[in-house]
Amino acid sequence: MTPAGIRAAIAAGAGAVIAKSTNESDAAREQLDGTDYAKLSHELDILSWDQEHQSSDHLFCRSGLAPVDPKAWLAEIGQLDREAATAGAYVAASIIPADFDQALKLAAFASKQGVRITEINIGAPHGTEAAKGAIMVEKDSDRVRSVVQRMRAVVSGALWIKLTGNSDNIADLGLAAKEGGADAVVMMGRAIAFLPNLDTMEPLLGTNAGYGGNWSLPLTCRWLAASRRLLGSETPLIGTNGVRTGLDAARMMLSGASAIEMTSAIITGGFGVITDTINELEEYLSSKECAAVDIVGVAADKLARYGDQKSRPGYWKKFVPPETNSDDKY
Numbered sequence: 001m002t003p004a005g006i007r008a009a010i011a012a013g014a015g016a017v018i019a020k021s022t023n024e025s026d027a028a029r030e031q032l033d034g035t036d037y038a039k040l041s042h043e044l045d046i047l048s049w050d051q052e053h054q055s056s057d058h059l060f061c062r063s064g065l066a067p068v069d070p071k072a073w074l075a076e077i078g079q080l081d082r083e084a085a086t087a088g089a090y091v092a093a094s095i096i097p098a099d100f101d102q103a104l105k106l107a108a109f110a111s112k113q114g115v116r117i118t119e120i121n122i123g124a125p126h127g128t129e130a131a132k133g134a135i136m137v138e139k140d141s142d143r144v145r146s147v148v149q150r151m152r153a154v155v156s157g158a159l160w161i162k163l164t165g166n167s168d169n170i171a172d173l174g175l176a177a178k179e180g181g182a183d184a185v186v187m188m189g190r191a192i193a194f195l196p197n198l199d200t201m202e203p204l205l206g207t208n209a210g211y212g213g214n215w216s217l218p219l220t221c222r223w224l225a226a227s228r229r230l231l232g233s234e235t236p237l238i239g240t241n242g243v244r245t246g247l248d249a250a251r252m253m254l255s256g257a258s259a260i261e262m263t264s265a266i267i268t269g270g271f272g273v274i275t276d277t278i279n280e281l282e283e284y285l286s287s288k289e290c291a292a293v294d295i296v297g298v299a300a301d302k303l304a305r306y307g308d309q310k311s312r313p314g315y316w317k318k319f320v321p322p323e324t325n326s327d328d329k330y
Helices: 003-011 026-034 070-085 100-112 141-152 170-180 214-231 246-254 264-269 272-288 315-319
Strands: 016-022 036-040 058-062 090-095 117-121 158-162 184-187 191-193 209-212 237-240 257-261
Touching: 003 016, 003 070, 016 070, 016 117, 058 264, 070 090, 070 100, 090 100, 100 117, 100 141, 117 141, 141 158, 141 170, 170 184, 170 214, 184 214, 184 257, 214 237, 214 246, 246 257, 246 272, 264 272
Parallel strands: 016 090, 090 117, 117 158, 158 184, 184 237, 237 257
Antiparallel strands: 036 058, 058 209, 191 209
C-alpha cells in the first residue's frame, strides 16, 4: 500500500507486487481507519503481534483501501511500475470496483499511466461486510463475463481477474473470466469468518472478518485443479489463499498455478517471508531436478474421481476407532 513496502517486496525477490488497492468510494478509503488485525495460532489462540512468525499462523482481519485519491494513487503505481521494470519486476494496480462505471474509468486511467498489469478484484471477502457501495462482489458467471469484457475494452496491458472464494462454482467463474478476455485468473479470495474471544466472550475484533491460513491451501488447490481442467492448461492461473512456505508454493503450482500471490504471511512475518519462500521453492525444484515451469499442473493432470479408485473391501476399518469393528458385521 506504500511505495516503501512495494520496494521492500521487490528487494526481497517478488516478481510482481499487487499494490493494494483502490476504487472511487470514500467509504472504502475510510474503512482503512476502522481496520483491525488478529494473529492466531493453529489452535485459534490469540497471539501477540510481536510474537515470532510461524508458518502455521492464521490471520483474522478486516481491511480497507488506499486512503488517497484513486487517480493520484494510480499515477504513483505507474511510476513504481517503471521503476520495478529496471529490476525485471512488475507493480500491478489492484482495483476493487464499487460502481463499475467508475471502475472502468480508473482502469483506463491506469493503462494511460503505463501500468503493465491491472488486477480487477471482484471477489474481495469484505464485500459483504463493508459499507453499502464500498465494494462489489461478483458470484454469477454471466455477470463476471460481462464485467471482464467491459474491462478488456479499456485495459491495454495485462488484465488479471481475482475471484471470490465464497462460491460453489469458482471454476465456472474462471471460465467466464477467460471468455471475457482475462489474461490470467487469480483464485481465490479469503473466506469471511466469525470467532468468539474466549476471554471476553465477545466477537473477536467485534465483527466478521477475512480469515486466512495454511488450512485453506487444499481448498485453493482443489479449485486450481478444477479450473485447469475446465479452462485448459494454456490459461494462466494465479494461486492465492493458503501459501505460507516454498513447499506450499510448490503445492499450488502442482495444482495448476503459474504464479503465487502471498499477503497474510507477509503481513504477519515481514518481507523476509518472500525470500524464504523463494529459497525453499528453489531447493524443492533442485531436489526434483526440474524448473518451476515443469511442475505446473503435474498433480492436477493426474487427478482421478472416486469411482476410478481400486476397490479394497474392508480397508476402511484401518481408519476408524477399534470399537467400530467389535461386531465385525461388515
